[in-house]
Amino acid sequence: MKRPLISVIITAYNRREFIRDAVKSIISSTLPEDEYEIIVVKNFKDEYVDSIVEKTGGKSIITDIVSIGAKVALGIEVASGDVITFLEDDDAYLPSRLGDVRNMFEHVPSLTYYHNNVVAIDENGKVIHDKFIEETNIRNTVIAYNYEDKLNAFRRYGWSLGLRLSSMAVRRSFINKWVGIIKCFPDLVDVLIFLLALASDGTIYHDPRRLTYYRVSSTSASSARAVRDPLNRFNRAVKNAARHAIARHMFVTLAEKLGLRKYVRYDEATVIGGIYGDWGMQLSKAVVDLVMCGSTRCIGSAMFGLTYLISPWLAKRLVYLYYTRAFNAWGLRY
Numbered sequence: 001m002k003r004p005l006i007s008v009i010i011t012a013y014n015r016r017e018f019i020r021d022a023v024k025s026i027i028s029s030t031l032p033e034d035e036y037e038i039i040v041v042k043n044f045k046d047e048y049v050d051s052i053v054e055k056t057g058g059k060s061i062i063t064d065i066v067s068i069g070a071k072v073a074l075g076i077e078v079a080s081g082d083v084i085t086f087l088e089d090d091d092a093y094l095p096s097r098l099g100d101v102r103n104m105f106e107h108v109p110s111l112t113y114y115h116n117n118v119v120a121i122d123e124n125g126k127v128i129h130d131k132f133i134e135e136t137n138i139r140n141t142v143i144a145y146n147y148e149d150k151l152n153a154f155r156r157y158g159w160s161l162g163l164r165l166s167s168m169a170v171r172r173s174f175i176n177k178w179v180g181i182i183k184c185f186p187d188l189v190d191v192l193i194f195l196l197a198l199a200s201d202g203t204i205y206h207d208p209r210r211l212t213y214y215r216v217s218s219t220s221a222s223s224a225r226a227v228r229d230p231l232n233r234f235n236r237a238v239k240n241a242a243r244h245a246i247a248r249h250m251f252v253t254l255a256e257k258l259g260l261r262k263y264v265r266y267d268e269a270t271v272i273g274g275i276y277g278d279w280g281m282q283l284s285k286a287v288v289d290l291v292m293c294g295s296t297r298c299i300g301s302a303m304f305g306l307t308y309l310i311s312p313w314l315a316k317r318l319v320y321l322y323y324t325r326a327f328n329a330w331g332l333r334y
Contacts, residue, residue, distance in 0.1 A: 005035050005102055007081030007172070011071040012042040012089035018215065021125065023049050025092035025213070027056065031099045037080055041071040042089070069185035069192070072165075076172075076179050085114075085169035090215040093166075094119075097211035101169045104205060110145065112174040112202030113194070116167050118214035130216050136160040142206035150198050153206075161204070162194025166212045174202055 008026055012019050019042070026038055038058035040049060045062065053060045059078050065071055076084060083105045087093065097116070105111050117137040120130035138160050144150040153161065168190065175182075178196050185192050197204050 005081055005105075006031070006083045006085060006098055006169075007037050007039055007075075007079035008085055008087055008098070009072060009075035009079065010038065010040045010042075010087045010089060011068060011075065012040070012044075013066055013071075014043065015089055016044060016046060018090040019046060020048050021092050022087050022089050023052050025094075026087070026098070027052060028095055029093065029098040030095050031102060035102065036098055039075045039079060041075050067183070067186040069187070069189050070183045072189055073179045073183035076175055076182070079172060082172055083169055084172050084175055086165045088166050090217060091164075091166035092121075092125075092213040092215075094211050094213065100207070100209070100211060104207070105169070105171065108203055108205065110203040111205055112171045112200060113197035113204040114169040114207065115161055115194075115205070116207040116209055116211040118164060118167055118212045119210045121213045121215050123215070123217040125213075125215075128216065133214060133216070136163055137208075137210070138206055139208050140206075141208055142204075144204045150204060153204070154198060157206075159191065159194075161206055162191045164212070164214055165190040165193075166214065168193060170197070171202070174200060 010019065010022055019040075023038065023040075026036070027033070029036070033056055038053050038056055039061070040053055040058070041061045041063060042049075043062065043064050050060050052058075061074055061078070063071065063074065065074070072086065083101065085098070085101055100116075101114060104114055117139075118133060120128050120133040122128050138157050142153050142157060142161065144153045170193065174197070175193070177200075178193075181196070182189060182192065
């Protein structure tokens with residue numbers, strides 16, 4: 001079997017209602033099946049989706065990781081294609097998109113970043129008019145070969161060139177260099193990838209054709225609507241990503257000391273849960289035989305374990321605040 005040219009990475013967390021439509025849009029592509037692979041990163045099993053992924057020789061990753069950046073990074077790490085494109089679970093491709101993406105990357109060897117316009121749809125898949133989508137769809141072809149071209153394109157079109165992950169495709173040789181950064185971002189991955197493309201060698205290209213269905217729904221979590229000012233939104237995301245990265249390092253270090261190495265590959269929320277599980281065992285020891293729980297660690301663990309039983313949210317928050325006190329000195333709290 002030849003190696004696929006394009007890897008399509010789908011990410012999902014808990015949301016099941018649209019992911020089948022996303023997968024159907026891929027297998028309905030005009031691009032031959034042996035020229036693409038489907039990689040699905042999600043925290044649940046779906047018989048239809050999993051069977052399609054297996055049938056087409058794709059990869060299915062089940063993980064409890066919440067962070068969008070960490071899930072995207074997992075997909076990139078296992079991707080085989082020379083080109084990587086993304087699809088959020090509530091969006092879908094038009095049939096010609098994958099073929100159009102392939103043609104662009106084949107005909108422009110220097111191309112590292114591709115972006116296309118979208119069609120807005122509602123929860124039922126019906127095409128709708130959305131003012132924000134129309135404002136951010138760019139109706140001109142945009143090609144930037146060098147830094148000066150990129151700067152001029154950014155000045156003219158702004159952040160619209162970097163919105164909506166399902167509109168993006170990148171060359172794997174470019175994105176592989178930035179996986180370590182991407183996995184630190186819990187959200188706003190679309191803007192991050194665009195900025196990385198601006199700062200890197202290679203051509204960026206915006207296709208004015210509407211090749212992606214972008215779903216506007218009550219459960220949509222797209223970063224495009226989080227904050228109207230993208231610069232402010234990105235600055236906040238950088239701070240949030242830094243907090244997550246530093247906190248995770250602290251939690252992983254603590255987990256290893258407590259003998260919880262099996263949790264170190266997960267995000268900080270899972271690490272905290274493992275730590276509290278260990279503390280819960282100390283709580284049980286204290287309850288069974290208070291006299292035997294004489295060490296400071298045992299008593300402290302029992303107290304934290306009790307807090308966790310009363311309010312898991314409060315307990316996790318206390319640990320997070322305790323181990324991230326250094327953020328004040330770096331100005332990372334907001």
